[in-house]
Amino acid sequence: MFLIGLEEHFATPEMQELNGIKFAKGYPRFDINDVGAGRIAHMDEAGIDIQVLSALTPGAQNLPSEEGIAFARKINDWLAKEVIPAYPDRFRAFSVLPLASPEASADELERTVRDYGFLGTMVYGFTNGKFLDDPMYAPLLERAEALGVPIYIHPNFATDAAKDLYYNDLDDQWVSNILSGPGYGWHQEVAICSLRLVCRGIFDKYPKLQIIIGHMGEAIPFYYYRFGDDLTAITKGKLQKPVQQYFNDNFWITTSAFFSDDLLRLALSVMGEDRVMFSVDYPFVSNKLGADWFNAVDLPAATKEKIAHKNAEKLLKIGPF
Ligand code: GRE
Ligand code: ZN
Secondary structure (H helix, E strand, O other): OOOEEEEEEEEOOOHHHHHOOOOOOOOOHHHHHOOOHHHHHHHHOOOOEEEEEEOOOOOOOOOHHEEEHHHHHHHHHHHHEEEHHOOOOOOEEEEEOOOOOOOOHHHHHHHHHHHHHHOOOOEEEOOOOOOOOOOHHEEEEHHHHHHHOOOEEEEOOOHHHHHOOOOOOOOHHHHHHHHHHHOOOHHHHHHHHHHHHHHHOOOOOOOOOEEOOHHHHHEEEEHHHHHHHHHHHHEOOOOOHHHHHHHHHHHHEEOOOOOOHHHHHHHHHOOOOOOOOOOOOOOOOOOHHHHHHHHOOOHHHHHHHHHHHOOOHHHOOOOOO
């Protein structure tokens, strides 16, 4: 089965340095800086055909305006001119954006989509304490809708304020770090980010805007029916549709790092089979683990084809493969 992955991260040493990210030796298990033969070999071993490359959290979005603009441009140029041309059938990209400058982000998204064929962008939780529904991001949301490309909302590390409130008083700094991040907290942040977009009426304003969220929907499928209670009642008359409906009209879910049959069935039951897409979360998770799990899932072949590549083809306007 042709497999496309949409949450497949890369970094450069400079990107890590600028963001103050130092990984422990041997973590992640695969080299995040390798965008060449080693990465392709891991894709081949798993049978993954295309990776849509996205930057390591938080990309360029925490950098100050001018620095962020220059760095995002540099990384996008490098992806388009060096990384993708070496393996044009295997790599595509989501644009890296300088979110401290929303207008420049809109322009960089347009430049990379128009000139380089990039497929959308990945953004990371909130920037400088502002969620994506903040009016300052209107230029980016508007441009993404106009270009017809999706925004993938990936988790971001918790802010100092969130850490102080929820995590820092635990006895073990490492436990609080992981609990605030990939252990739990940052998934909740993406769920809040998504619900804020809905409750703020963003999809009434930009009805064609499409958002991707990973990790089997960042718990949105679990809480889906809850939104039909108080949240829909309180937004009645303010929003054009019931809160739940926006998830069916404006959101797409990927399987990144959540390789569970039960959770996939839950995601499908809520989202339908046209808005769920395979992804791995490489290099934090192994391609082979993800692909082997998915290949063995007991679902009709036509449903699996959609999840494996057809839904992504439709959303990203690539293929057919
Ligand atoms: C991820 O993207 O899933 C990730 C990071 C950083 C640390 C751990 C992790 O971006 O899982
Ligand atoms: Zn990820």
